[in-house]
Amino acid sequence: MYDDIVELAGESPSWLQAAGIVFTEAGLLVFVALFAWMSWRARTSPVRLAVALLPPAATAIAYLISEGVKSVIQEDRPCRNLVTLVHCPPLDDWSFPSNHSTIAAAAAVGLALAWRRLAPWVLPGAALMGFSRVFVGAHYPHDVLAGLVLGAVTAWLVYRYLTGPTTRFARRLTAHAGDAPTQPMPKVDLRGDSKGPLLPPRR
Template sequence: MLYQDIVDFSLTTPAWLHTLAEVGTDAGLFVFAALFVVAALRAWRGPARDLALVVAGPAGIVAAYVVSEVVKLLVREDRPCRGGITTIAVCPPSDDWSFPSNHSVIAAGAAATLVLAWRALAWAVFPLAAVMAFSRVFVGVHYPHDVAAGFLLGLALAPLFALLLVGAVTPAVRLMRTRLSPR
């Protein structure tokens, strides 16, 4: 089984890689947050729609996350680490379901919505999201299909929700700019 092969391999890797894999997923989320701030600063003087895309991105990610939580509650798949398998990470509590991976939804959603606002980031953010998603299998808390489904959900839904919000956010950006501009 692919999950078992990945977890067995992960246990043979150095301790520093275990720490990096466990901490790296959450640290990657901070990298994405910082990139949203940089993207907002970059878009500040550009067209209002560009800044609206940056602002709508995190809202799209949250909406995709909510969808993934609903799917988790409907599917209720047990975590693979609950089967007595030795893993790098501590297994989440029994009411924390496995399918789909929320970390993967958020990582892929962040990458996809950032690329909507700043296409030149694609070369960096998609590989970062993929590594963050894979780390969930590597540390043993998700099956590969949990991560793949989460990645696809984030990739499809977060930019869709962000684009649906842009029409409402753009006038708010224009209003904010007029209120903040020196008279």
């Protein structure tokens, strides 16, 4: 499959090759921009901000795990003896799993969980990032698949087990600062609303 995709990339129009190179190198910046945007939208509420900071935290954790796995598996890149769209990374830059795919999946799943309205955009974006890593010749398909699974699972675990503690901590900080609300927190659409990411229920 890897050889077929690389061959397809080599036979693709120059504009598609250029788009693939730009996306695979700079596409992760879109997720960084979304992190910043979501945090800015949530800035007026400590609890919302706590939720908004979980996706970048999950992404960082997933990246560290990916790097650890790379150092243990030490799978060589598939592009060593092939002509690919991008230069093959150095010899000590291992292939399994794909860091780009791990980061993209963690970011996308984290964003989708924190703000459901982003899901139709960020989840396909993560999949496209994974495909681009094979398209430009940097990774085997199984590197990408492993990275996507690792990133997605890490983001889900962080959201599942850290949302409660972080939001409770944010509420305590608000209460200690004398800003605790006098009325019950309103219910918020699980997809998030115009103010930012979803507000988890009290626990």
